[in-house]
Amino acid sequence: MQGFDELDMKLLFELTKDGNISVPILSKKLGINPSVLYSRIKRLVRKKLIKKFTIEIDDSLLGIGVKASIGINRDPKFKIEIQKKLLEVDEVVSISEVTGRFDVMIQVYAQDLEELHTIVIEKIGKIEGIQNTETFVELQKTTKDPVYLTKNV
Secondary structure, rough: OOOOOOOHHHHHHHHHOOOOHHHHHHHHHHHOOOOHHHHHHHHHHHHHOOOOOOOOOOOHOOOOOEEEEEEEEEHHHHHHHHHHHHHOOOOOOEEEEEEEEEEOOEEEEEEHHHHHHHHHHHHHOOOOEEEEEEEEOOOOOOOOOOOOHHHOO
């Protein structure tokens, strides 16, 4: 990692596990002086390696029962308009331009399959310039830490 040492990586690893951990507790856990840790964290933020501290939400408690990825093929002439219209759909949580069989992949959250169907048919499918879609419903999700976080820890 360019310009980042083993302590930086340990800090990142711990902060990804619990971004709310206090510096005193973190210093005990890592065996490093709290003032050193505080200045390291500030430096990582200043260098923009840490973009923000955030929370993880249990979406199911908010009524989100279905998460889906939708592959979209579009007419290139409508690229900007389609992007704008997709951003207006409340249930769309991310939009990625991709290579491969689709032009765009979007992530959608819905209450249930019926609502997902309505979103795909009524909101997304009717956007001018969208040629076709294919929906992939998430059945289960397993995540792991990126290797760069676990290499030196």
